[in-house]
Amino acid sequence: MNTHTPTSPIPSISPTWNAGWSTAVQRPSTGFEKNWAEEGFADQTVRQVVRVTGDGTAARVKLSNRYGTAPLEVTGATLARTADGAATEPGTTRRLTFGGAPSASIPAGGELYSDAAEVTVAAFESLTVTLYFARPTGPATFHAQAFTTAYRAAGDQLTAEDPTVFDETTVSWYYLADVELSGGPARRDNVVVFGDSITDGFGSTVDGNHRYPDALARRLAAAGTPRPVLNSGIGGNLLLNDSPWYGERAGARFERDVLRKPGAGSVVLLIGLNDIGFSEIDLPTYKPNPPLTADELITAYQQLTSRARAAGIRVTGGTVLPFKGSEYHTPIAEAKRRTLNAWIRDSDAFDAVADFAHALADPTDPDALHPAYDSGDHKHPGDAGYRAMAAAIDLAAL
CATH class of the missing domain: 3.40.50.1110 (SGNH hydrolase)
Structure with missing residues (x-):
């Protein structure tokens, strides 16, 4: 059974955001390895792992629809500490919100930050970002050569604790452009x-x-x-x-x-x-x-x-x-x-x-x-x- 730890955006007065992880996004294309960029997602969940080189007690993610030709509807998103592969550490899953809402629409060519979510992470530790798209996304803004496994599952698996539901993999990142961390000086x-x-x-x-x-x-x-x-x-x-x-x-x-x-x-x-x-x-x-x-x-x-x-x-x-x-x-x-x-x-x-x-x-x-x-x-x-x-x-x- 899927579980999650619901949270609200962290109340804060102008938190200081520092870089934790970043990648350069690209237009959808075939690549050196198989990827899902040209087909996009429809009633599917994609789970992605990033290793940060900063530290903090809260995180926010930036999603990019830079190369989309239509608004991107993000039905839901979560953030968790990474265990092994598609697994996450129990009790660390946080529902991400966008301006207080659990879902968001990102205009074609646009980008959007999530609200802050509580998570404690140190440099060289990994975070897992999971995105669910109920409706077809069209071709996906992505980073082709992540050299990090991304996972896909049918349906809404945002809070799935069983990693075996993610039965497809690639080595690209999708829509995810930055993870920023808060909790220290600028x-x-x-x-x-x-x-x-x-x-x-x-x-x-x-x-x-x-x-x-x-x-x-x-x-x-x-x-x-x-x-x-x-x-x-x-x-x-x-x-x-x-x-x-x-x-x-x-x-x-x-x-x-x-x-x-x-x-x-x-x-x-x-x-x-x-x-x-x-x-x-x-x-x-x-x-x-x-x-x-x-x-x-x-x-x-x-x-x-x-x-x-x-x-x-x-x-x-x-x-x-x-x-x-x-x-x-x-x-x-x-x-x-x-x-x-x-x-x-x-x-x-x-x-x-x-x-x-x-x-x-x-x-x-x-x-x-x-x-x-x-x-x-x-x-x-x-x-x-x-x-x-x-x-x-x-x-x-x-």
């Missing part, structure tokens, strides 16, 4: 990590939280300087062009995915790999892929760094990793990578540089990833490579 030192699939964590262990932003958050905590680290990577993302599959171009989403994140004090930029790779090959989803120069990439980087600095955000530039042996690699592509990396290392565009390329290169062939760090496709690191990336970042520069 922070101004959060780190946003911005980029493509290497930031997103492609090649890392599913449900392992072994992406390089995860490893960076652990390093900061171990050094006695814990702070939220927010992952704004999108697999396949481009610096110069929007993609039907891989999100809006970096400049178009930078405001939403970096500058407007609560408490953002620092950003790590690593993007351009796909612009280089797409422009050298012709595959169906590697579009758009116009010819481009390293100078065009450099100009786009300069625009991002200028916008971050104008917002008072420190910028660490990351060098593009080696990719010899992958489908992206040609002599022209390699020349572009070397030119871009030389500029990242030697220009004064950044407050600091994280030389990921040097840290992960094969010492016997610097144009290739070290075999110990290669996930197997010769362009994405595996878990060990992502730890090495985090180790290459100067924590003091953040």
Whole structure:
């Protein structure tokens, strides 16, 4: 039998909200793995797990209908501490409300925060957000490559304690954009990590939280300087062009995915790999892929760094990793990578540089990833490579 712990919004006078977890949303599309974005949901419940890198005694979630073509009707929502898989810790389930109501309608292109819900959570613990959609949603705003299992069940299973009712899974997040936490002073030192699939964590262990932003958050905590680290990577993302599959171009989403994140004090930029790779090959989803120069990439980087600095955000530039042996690699592509990396290392565009390329290169062939760090496709690191990336970042520069 399903049970729940009903709650009302927490009475508070202007609570201070800090970042706990975040992702970058995308338009509905087919992805690298199966997902439910194009079909959406109808009389179904989706349960999603996120691991926070902040702490607090209350939480609120932000739901996004940015790419919806009609209002999104959220019939109900709950928040709980995570147990294993689709299970939640007994006695921790909280009904979420929206302006005091148990349901909400989010306009096409809009977003909505829930009211605060009581929950005590520490950094590196996980929360479970469960959403029920009684009526068809249409295609769903989502994040394709979560590398975290999401669960789906028929009917209203908002407060289900039996995880076996969730008999379908994907590794994407749906409608969920942010989890913010309250219970401490306002922070101004959060780190946003911005980029493509290497930031997103492609090649890392599913449900392992072994992406390089995860490893960076652990390093900061171990050094006695814990702070939220927010992952704004999108697999396949481009610096110069929007993609039907891989999100809006970096400049178009930078405001939403970096500058407007609560408490953002620092950003790590690593993007351009796909612009280089797409422009050298012709595959169906590697579009758009116009010819481009390293100078065009450099100009786009300069625009991002200028916008971050104008917002008072420190910028660490990351060098593009080696990719010899992958489908992206040609002599022209390699020349572009070397030119871009030389500029990242030697220009004064950044407050600091994280030389990921040097840290992960094969010492016997610097144009290739070290075999110990290669996930197997010769362009994405595996878990060990992502730890090495985090180790290459100067924590003091953040």
